[in-house]
Amino acid sequence: MARHTATASRSFLLVAGLLLIAATLRGPVTGVAPVLDLLRSHLGLSPTDAGLLTTLPLVAFAAISPFAALFARKYGIERCLFGALLLIAAGVVVRSTGTVVGLYLGTAIVGTGIALGNVLLPGLIKRDFPSRVPVITSVCAVTMGVAAAMVSMSVVPLADVFGWRIALGMVIVFPLAAIAVWIFAVGGRTVPLKGTPLKGVPITETPVKGSAPVHGGGVWRSMIAWQVTLFMGANSTLYYIMVAWLPTILTNAGFTPAAAGSIHGVMQLSCAVPGLVLSLVVGRLKDQRLIAAGTGFMLGVSLLGLLFAPAWALLWSVLFGFGSGAAIILALMFMSMRARDVHQSAALSGMAQCIGYLLAACGPTLAGKAHDITGNWHIPLAIGVVLSVLMALFGSLAGRSRHIGTSLAASGR
Known part of the structure; x- marks a missing residue:
């Protein structure tokens, strides 16, 4: 009885830990956009310099992601996730020092930590909850969205009272x-540095070992892997364009900065809503073709709406x-569902x-350039529809x- 209770407690702590990690993987980036104009005025940043604050984390995501599985293979998933959290915390501190150098350096450090967490979280879910991938992924996505919404909606009021550094x-x-x-x-004070699996929890081995090649073997030659990648890349590009520029688009349309920040937060909160139902829907479907395609059309309609009816x-x-939000959840699910084992899941992730994030890193900058050339947001929004x-x-x-x-022959099925 005592052993069963201890096992249940450890399982609960593991899920709680996963959710708190998920809460950390979006807010530190999305919270910058609502105060971007404030940062420009206080630090004398040009529009391009300010846009780099949104692009820099995405560059870090793209640069670090291919090596995350290698780090997990060598040091263990738990240890790498612990290190990712330390990096994010350190980056937030450096970013809040009040200097231009600290702002950019801290942003890069935050992006590095989030990149590790982004890649390793789906692999950990695949390994520890193989029969509950849709449910755990959806709950993590809900947590990401709620945390990001809280940050976006509160950062402007906090900046008005305490300044942007504290905000x-x-x-x-x-x-x-x-x-x-x-x-x-993960089982005790020393475990994050040991990578020891939880007692009583159905985990294989924490370091990602085995016969699978370090870089995922045929993953980079697989058609389905590229389709997952481009689906995620297109969604991430559109998402981060909106994260970077939605407050500016709205203020240009006549909204106050506070109202624009609130709508920005509502968008983040809306990203969490699909997680409440998507796991139940996916479990009943033979495949996810219609629902995945539907997410793209929803984004297209919303961009057309901003273009022709901004009120x-x-x-x-x-x-x-x-x-x-539904597309993000599906992409995370695909990283586990389209893989045969944890090795492929980490490599595909x-x-x-x-x-995906390399493409997304180009989005905010190109959208900003298109705006500067044309003087409005019509062309960026139209390209977003395409x-x-x-x-x-x-x-x-x-x-x-x-x-x-x-x-290679099987990968293109």
Whole structure:
């Protein structure tokens, strides 16, 4: 009885740790956009310099993601996630020092930590909860969205009262809470540095060992892997364009900065809503083609709405958040569902996030340049509509019930 209670407690702590890690993986980045104009005025940043604050984490995501599985293979998933949380916390502190150098250096450090967490979380879910991948992934996605919404909606009021440094620094509560729970979740004070699996929890081995090649073998040659990657990349590009520029789009349309920040937060909160129902829906479907394609069309409709009826921005932001949130959850699910084992899951996660975030890193900058050239947001939004159609196409392909093959011939099924 005591052993069963201890096992249940450890399992609960593991889930709590996963959720707190998920809460840390979005807010530190998305909370910058609502105070971007404030940062520009206080630090004398040009529009391009300010846009780099949103792009820099995405570059870090792309650069670090391919190596995350290698780090987990060598040091263990638990230890790497613990290190990722430390990096995020350290980056938040450096970013809040009040200097331009600290702002950019801290942002890069935050991006590095989040990149590790982004890649390793799906692999950990695949390993520890193989029969509950859709449910655990959805709950983590809900947590990401709620945390990001809280940050986006509170950062402007906090900046008005305490200044932008404290407003951006308050997000440190998420990694600190995750660190505290993760220490206990993995079995004791020394476990995060040992990589020892939890007692009583059905875990194989913490370091990702085995015969699978370090870089995932045929994953980079698999058609289904590329379809998952491009589906995620298109969604991430559109999502981070909106994260970076939605407040500016809205203020240009006549909204106050506080109202724009609130709508920005509502968009983040809407990203969490699909997680409440998507796991139940996915479990009943033979494949996910229609629902994945539908997310792309939802994004297209919302962008058209912002283009032609900006007064209804709240509705379009909710629609965009719902569609993008569903796509994020599906992409995370695909990283586990399209893989045959934890090795392929980690490799696919690294591939999809490397290419996906490399594409996403270009989005905010190119959208800002298009705005500077044309003087309005018509062209960026129209291009976004086209990209959403491509996203629907890739989603319909990635949603097929296929697995990555063990050979080049099998991988293109």
